[in-house]
Amino acid sequence: MPVLRILVTAALAVFMATGSSAAKDLRLEEFFKGRTSATASFKTITGLERNFSVKLNGRWDGKTLVLREDFFFDDGETDTKTWRFTKKGWNTYTGTREDVIGETIVSVIGNKGYFNYLVDLDPGEGRNIVRFYDTLELSADGRTLKNTARVFKGPLPVASVRVDFKR
Secondary structure: OHHHHHHHHHHHHHHHHHOOOOOOOOOHHHHHOEEEEEEEEEEEOOOOEEEEEEEEEEEEOOOEEEEEEEEEEOOOOEEEEEEEEEEEEOOEEEEEOOOEEOOEEEEEEOOEEEEEEEEEOOOOOOOOEEEEEEEEEEOOOOOEEEEEEEEEEOOEEEEEEEEEEEO
16 A cells, blocks of 8 residues: 555656646647747857758648748848748658758657757768757747757767747
């Protein structure tokens, strides 16, 4: 009987810790459908830092989220990229973007999403391929999403990115 009491107490403690205050589950199509915006920074290990903002527009057709990203860098440069995330299961998406080499798989666990992908930062003859490891974290109220990314060149970390999205 003492073992049962310990198990019930532990279960109640877990329930209370994750009950109504727990964050919502992350669903890319829910957060990014329509218009969102973000502020961001990219920092390299050499000390270079680029700050930028992003205006996003997401369209969901029931299977694929098309997410257009318009980038506005503090130095005046602008860029546009478009992600296409296809839902493969309740917690899984595949994704492509014009500068991403191949396809990424996004895995969602609760309020967090994880994915990694290769990007050629200097398309053309002088290729500069790096791998991004992204973690998305949805806030408890579901209104903001933090994206932190580590960037690697081979086995070496070379940069980090932080993007704060808001609805």
